[in-house]
Amino acid sequence: MTDVPDFGTALTLTYVWIKAAHIIFVIFWIAGLFMLPRFYVYHQEATPGSVEEQRWIEREKKLRTIIINPAMALVWILGLALAYITGAWQEGWFHAKFAMVVLLSGYHGYMVGYGRKLAKGERPASGKALRVMNEVPGIATAIIVILVIVRPF
Template sequence: MMIYPYIKALHIIFVVTWFAGLFYMPRLFIYSTEAGEKPAEERDILRAQFAIMTRRLWYGITWPSAILTLVLGIAVMFMGNWDAILFKPEGRWFLIKWLFVLGLYAYHFSLQVIVKQELAGIFKFSSNQLRLWNEVATVFLFAIVMLVIVRTSMSLVWGMGGLAALIIILLLAIRIYKKFR
């Protein structure tokens, strides 16, 4: 029985659960921040509930998924012999993907900092700043998936142009949301 497809499937499953956490965690930050605008009693109740949700999501789903994504991704790389092309011209897409993955882990660690701050009752960012930060995971998701699926069919110029267009669209969407909110 070949184990590679199972490892690859598990890798994809944990990527999905990791992104679920990365997408929802900043929403909890936003809700906690906006709870600060409520009367003291309501604010305290809301923030206590959001703290419970934050701990459960971050430490029960997001962190384990991030670790399993990395471990299984490395296993897929070596079992699929992807490491053999990493620094060759045909593996350029894979190297760029790894750079985006490293950026995604840096983003994950930035959320860890905010988790610790908010659980300690420190709210440094506005809800608008957190809305912008929430979209960073979307940019990484688009970049990584496009690289994996399209690979060498997409030029670097078109890929970066598409990513820039996505960022502009996301920024405009946030601005429109803020205006009509």
């Protein structure tokens, strides 16, 4: 008897580990996307050129480079691997989920760009608009979870 699993078992074990990692990095990504607009609100309320503003610039950069950007990359890599393993490309719910993840990635890119503008001293959106933007990740996450769990189509 051998301790090496057959291909079917190995694929199953690989699948569950990839799925677990995917969910973990989704949590990191979405948590960061919840935090980032809130950071921007506080940043915008800081006096331009102040030490406090500089601290917000540093915090935002760390959040983006240490947590959000790597988490998003891993979500994409692991998610595409899961889609390949499960053959999800043929499922209607997956197409809708994929579209939502593309939109959420676009939101991510917009928020990263907004942070760069803030770091240069620009403040193109109001604090109220940023507070509204803070709701986007939550709404997107709820829709994605429903699509994955309920699979309405």
